[in-house]
Amino acid sequence: MAKTQERDYLQWCVLVGVTIFAALLQGSLLHWWSFLGIKLDLVLVLVASFTLLRGRRDGVLLAAVGGVLLDVLSGRYLGLHVLGKTVVACLIGLVRDVVYKENYLVPFLATFLGTLVDQGIYVFIARLSGLTIGSEIMGNVLVSAAFFNSLLTLCVYFRLAALERFLRKREGAERRLS
Amino acid sequence: MVVRPPEGQRIILYVAMFLFLAAVLHLTAEREHVTDLESFLADRLAPIQRGLANIGAWTAKNWQALVEWRDLKETNEKLRTQVELLQTENIRLREYRRENAWLREALGFRQELGYAMLPAQVIARDPGNWLSSIIIDLGEEDGLEPGMGVVGPGGVVGSTRSVAKKTARVMLMIDPSSAIGGVSQRTGDLVLVEGLSESAGLARVKPLVRDADLKQGDIIVTSGLSVIFPKGLPIGRLVTVTAGDYGSFAGAFLEPTADLARLEYVFVIASPKEGGGDG
Structure with missing residues (x-):
């Protein structure tokens, strides 16, 4: 029992570490790899993928960690990233059990809609706070960001799913042995 | 049964064989035919x-x-x-x-x-697609304060906002909450340059005079009416000018002259007031 808890704790540390690294990457290197001026949202991709794979609780926690870090790195409105990403994790968590997660469309659509929700909340709150985000470019940025994030999710999700299966299998084998 | 010769005879035999071989070698050494x-x-x-x-x-x-x-x-x-x-x-x-x-x-x-300027390295950028800011490696300890102008090769970059001990956040001129007073170099018309978004990389230009004459390609420079930038610094070039009904001015977009997407180093204007005009 203690070993299982220790393993869960270790997996959590790794997940949080990866999310922190993704947030840092997003605020530095990723700017140089932006497509058509659109930056990939690595944290959102991880949140969407892990919520689909491990459930709402894990997704929300990653969203909180990644969101806080993005807010701190952005240095503007604290909570803007946290709110959007947490809502996305909750929504994906709600539909997680009623969709077939091995279908390519599921992670793609989850991230696509998730990005729209996340960025929509972001723009809405930013506008409420007095920022004049131009409506001329809003549609373009939203759709492009959603599309690029979804493509990245396709690359990331199935690798993470394979890793998750491997870990589960190993856990099962260890349990049987003990 | 082999009969071995006595020791004395054997020695004589070896000597005789040696002499015979020596003679053969001597006689055949220089022969031309075999x-x-x-x-x-x-x-x-x-x-x-x-x-x-x-x-x-x-x-x-x-x-x-x-x-x-x-x-x-x-x-x-x-x-x-x-x-x-x-x-x-x-x-x-x-x-x-x-x-x-x-x-x-x-x-x-x-x-x-x-002007006295402090060189700074860009160490990070805003992680999102809407707001546009950079983090530089100078802070309070280097004499930075919020509201200082930041320029780079090409022209205006933005201004410092939050300043930490060793770092500072610079809001770029394309950020939606940025507004800089500018003037058209061709006509002298006063304009307000407002940021649009990080991903667009453009700023919106609003004329401050009723019948402003703005054309595509016009260069906009700092007006010197604010306290951040000295007068005459290039802000950007008009890339789109839309005309409204009856030929009136409807809107314009400006592309910054400084390459904001590829900033690596910037300069913080340390003494803007010495220059006479302010941004």
Whole structure:
């Protein structure tokens, strides 16, 4: 029992570490790899993928960690990233059990809609706070960001799913042995 | 049964054989012709000799190659490592060259401007697609305060907002909450340059006079009416100008003259008020 808890704790540390690294990457290197001026949202991709794979609780926690870090790195409105990403994790968590997660469309659509929700909340709150985000470019940025994030999710999700299966299998084998 | 000769006779026999061979060698050393028997044997043995010689040569050659192979492998690995090192070195040198060119350009710009400026390196950017800001490696300890103008090669970059001990956040001029007073270099019309978004990389231009004459390609420079930038710093070039009904001005977008997408170093204007005008 203690070993299982220790393993869960270790997996959590790794997940949080990866999310922190993704947030840092997003605020530095990723700017140089932006497509058509659109930056990939690595944290959102991880949140969407892990919520689909491990459930709402894990997704929300990653969203909180990644969101806080993005807010701190952005240095503007604290909570803007946290709110959007947490809502996305909750929504994906709600539909997680009623969709077939091995279908390519599921992670793609989850991230696509998730990005729209996340960025929509972001723009809405930013506008409420007095920022004049131009409506001329809003549609373009939203759709492009959603599309690029979804493509990245396709690359990331199935690798993470394979890793998750491997870990589960190993856990099962260890349990049987003990 | 073999009968062995006595010891004394054996010695005499060896001496006699030695003398006979010495005599044969002496007599045949300088001869030009071989006997028929010798010739016959030589001819018959030649193909075998050739074959053996070929095998010997082949073995020797390949053995040499086999021996050298290990050396070659080692040499190859060494050379490969050396090539990789040189390639890395080359990339680093190219990076230095690029940085050098950038710094020369920036230095020229700094001298041209004639204000006290603090060079800073860009260490991070806003992680999102809407807001546009950078983090620089100068802070309170270097004398930075919120509201200081930041420029780069090409012109206006933005202004400092939150300042920490060792770092500061610079809001770029394309950020939605940025507004800079500008003037058209061609007509002298006053305009307000407002940021649009990080991903668009453009700013919106709003004229401050009723019948402003703005055209595509017009250069907008700082007006000197605010306290952040000195007068005459290039802000950007108009890329889109839309006309409204009856030819009236509807809206314009400006592309910054400074390459905000590829900022690596910037200068914080440390003494804007000495220049007379303020941004």
